[in-house]
Amino acid sequence: MKKLKYALFTGCTAKQSTPEQMKSTLAVANKLGIELVELVEASCCGASHLQDFDDFLSLVLNARNIAYAEKHGLTMVTICNTCQLNTAMTKHRLDKDEKLKARVNEKLAEVGLEYKGTSQITHFLYAIIDDFGLEEVKKLVVKPLSQFNIAPFYGCHNIRPSELQNETHKSPESAYRPTSLDDLIIACGGANVDYEEKNKCCGFHAELQAQHTAATLTGKAIAGAMDNNADWMVTPCPLCHLKLDTQTAHASHAIGRDVALPVLHMQQMVGLALGCTPDELGLKHHVTKVDFV
Amino acid sequence: MSTHAITTQKVNFKVFRFNADEDYLPYYDSYEMEVTSEEVVLDILNRIKWDHDGSFSYRRSCRHGICGACAIKVNGRSTLACKERMHDMVELFGKDLTLEPLSIKRAIKDMIIDKADFWEKHAAVKPYLISDVEEHPEHEHLVTPEEAEELLEADLCIQCGACHYACPVVEINSDFFGPAAFAKAYRFEADVRDEAHISRLEDLHAEQQGVWDCVKCYECAEVCPKDVNPIEKITKLHQMLFKEGVATSNVATRHAVGFKHSIARNGVLDEGGLVLYSEGPAIVKHLPVAFKMFTKGKIVPPWGITKSQNLDEIKKLVKSSSTAKF
Numbered sequence: 038m039k040k041l042k043y044a045l046f047t048g049c050t051a052k053q054s055t056p057e058q059m060k061s062t063l064a065v066a067n068k069l070g071i072e073l074v075e076l077v078e079a080s081c082c083g084a085s086h087l088q089d090f091d092d093f094l095s096l097v098l099n100a101r102n103i104a105y106a107e108k109h110g111l112t113m114v115t116i117c118n119t120c121q122l123n124t125a126m127t128k129h130r131l132d133k134d135e136k137l138k139a140r141v142n143e144k145l146a147e148v149g150l151e152y153k154g155t156s157q158i159t160h161f162l163y164a165i166i167d168d169f170g171l172e173e174v175k176k177l178v179v180k181p182l183s184q185f186n187i188a189p190f191y192g193c194h195n196i197r198p199s200e201l202q203n204e205t206h207k208s209p210e211s212a213y214r215p216t217s218l219d220d221l222i223i224a225c226g227g228a229n230v231d232y233e234e235k236n237k238c239c240g241f242h243a244e245l246q247a248q249h250t251a252a253t254l255t256g257k258a259i260a261g262a263m264d265n266n267a268d269w270m271v272t273p274c275p276l277c278h279l280k281l282d283t284q285t286a287h288a289s290h291a292i293g294r295d296v297a298l299p300v301l302h303m304q305q306m307v308g309l310a311l312g313c314t315p316d317e318l319g320l321k322h323h324v325t326k327v328d329f330v
Numbered sequence: 331m332s333t334h335a336i337t338t339q340k341v342n343f344k345v346f347r348f349n350a351d352e353d354y355l356p357y358y359d360s361y362e363m364e365v366t367s368e369e370v371v372l373d374i375l376n377r378i379k380w381d382h383d384g385s386f387s388y389r390r391s392c393r394h395g396i397c398g399a400c401a402i403k404v405n406g407r408s409t410l411a412c413k414e415r416m417h418d419m420v421e422l423f424g425k426d427l428t429l430e431p432l433s434i435k436r437a438i439k440d441m442i443i444d445k446a447d448f449w450e451k452h453a454a455v456k457p458y459l460i461s462d463v464e465e466h467p468e469h470e471h472l473v474t475p476e477e478a479e480e481l482l483e484a485d486l487c488i489q490c491g492a493c494h495y496a497c498p499v500v501e502i503n504s505d506f507f508g509p510a511a512f513a514k515a516y517r518f519e520a521d522v523r524d525e526a527h528i529s530r531l532e533d534l535h536a537e538q539q540g541v542w543d544c545v546k547c548y549e550c551a552e553v554c555p556k557d558v559n560p561i562e563k564i565t566k567l568h569q570m571l572f573k574e575g576v577a578t579s580n581v582a583t584r585h586a587v588g589f590k591h592s593i594a595r596n597g598v599l600d601e602g603g604l605v606l607y608s609e610g611p612a613i614v615k616h617l618p619v620a621f622k623m624f625t626k627g628k629i630v631p632p633w634g635i636t637k638s639q640n641l642d643e644i645k646k647l648v649k650s651s652s653t654a655k656f
Contacts, residue, residue, distance in 0.1 A: 081599040088565060089568035091654040093653045094590065094648065097651040197547065238498050247538075250543060286618070322626045
């Protein structure tokens with residue numbers, strides 16, 4: 038197989054509140070022989086909030102990030118669902134609207150950049166599934182996760198709006214019956230847990246202003262996984278991870294029941310199956326202890 | 331519309347049954363039916379009533395996706411029954427389908443729900459044109475095609491409730507207006523003839539009920555049978571609140587604006603700084619969680635942040651491309 042190479046847009050959390058996500062991304066890419074060129078020039082994507090204040094500025098900044106991936110001539114790979122949505126949405130809007138693209142490029146020209154629309158944008162989860170292939174992952178599994186019931190938590194911004202998402206990856210995914218993460222769990226040797234909340238919202242984006250709503254959604258998600266005998270949860274989104282891993286006290290209070298499960302990043306799960314050490318995967322950085330390794 | 335020949339297949343239906351006047355708890359009836367590829371979900375509801383149980387109740391009227399009466403949930407997915415083809419439902423969910431009302435806790439009889447909360451929210455956003463029209467105007471009020479374009483999509487809403495009862499916030503926060511009401515509010519806010527403008531926006535800005543409590547899950551955009559894309563309208567309302575000067579300083583507005591400041595300073599986000607900027611003194615409530623995160627190496631102090639390279643470009647762009655003020 039030709040060596041895969043991507044431009045990595047880390048997003049902000051991987052460098053701050055989820056260092057384990059950065060570590061495990063690099064560890065897994067290393068095991069899979071995937072080369073990642075980090076976009077060190079990239080700014081924050083605005084996390085779906087900047088656009089509420091200043092849509093045009095958000096577009097310009099995201100177009101700038103994509104322009105750097107284009108300069109490398111590489112597909113941009115994201116490791117955060119919200120980065121994925123914001124960046125892919127920017128690409129979608131600029132590619133179908135020449136006038137808007139010209140307005141954005143007028144600004145980018147001030148700093149010697151241009152958005153062309155030549156780079157694809159995909160989440161690392163789909164890069165593994167579409168480009169690397171689950172069969173190839175299976176061949177590399179040295180520690181199958183066969184003793185675990187694993188609950189996938191997809192995260193809204195990877196599966197909705199599905200029309201946009203399905204432009205960005207090759208294997209079609211339904212927002213109502215997503216399969217990618219389930220398939221990856223199975224490829225790693227684990228048993229996938231089916232539960233109602235797996236494609237629902239964790240509440241992250243309203244956490245500050247709507248604390249009860251956000252905590253209730255987090256609580257329901259963990260409770261759903263627990264009630265279906267999950268040993269732990271796995272998610273491709275660091276923002277979902279932050280909610281599910283660090284907010285269990287608020288979540289338990291909101292739904293009137295103690296809930297907590299270890300929550301792994303998608304990369305950490307793959308890393309475990311590929312034989313990475315807990316240190317390489319940053320398992321010590323979790324607030325809800327990963328007690329099964 | 332596919333051109334394949336009409337095919338039939340066996341589908342197992344589990345159908346929600348409940349009569350609020352008689353039943354203490356709901357129950358489910360099961361039917362195995364031969365379903366043709368040309369049928370829509372409403373055809374199945376009709377067949378259950380006409381062929382199996384005349385007491386089965388549901389709302390229907392136009393059968394053409396315009397009256398908005400027949401929305402139900404199929405395997406948990408809000409669905410306009412007269413529009414959704416069985417073929418697609420089977421392809422999506424397989425041959426075991428569960429038919430339920432849009433909201434089980436609001437069920438009156440079988441698929442029929444009490445939609446009072448939906449209509450209350452709808453009415454609360456003043457879903458009509460407010461304009462001081464002269465009794466004998468001297469000329470017509472011209473609206474350009476571009477101006478009409480702005481509200482066209484939102485105007486397609488048929489008030490079916492599919493998005494309202496798919497919205498996770500509506501389920502938890504009974505004050506929340508919900509995506510349908512927001513899309514409707516946008517339809518009039520975007521109308522150049524409307525004069526309510528600020529007073530309607532003030533209601534949409536209010537905590538608990540207003541747009542700031544949206545969790546951005548995109549469920550509303552996903553389920554809408556008319557492609558109204560409510561979340562996009564919610565985003566536009568957010569922008570309008572700033573543009574019209576209605577947005578007051580609160581945790582949500584500071585959070586949105588804080589991104590700009592953080593990006594201008596570091597390129598990347600200063601996560602702790604953003605929460606501090608958004609919350610102000612109220613940040614103390616986050617300290618217990620923050621402390622736990624700190625002990626796990628999850629908090630980077632402002633001086634430890636790796637700033638974006640070529641930061642001067644970002645600073646320049648933030649200056650030259652900003653279009654909003656707060």
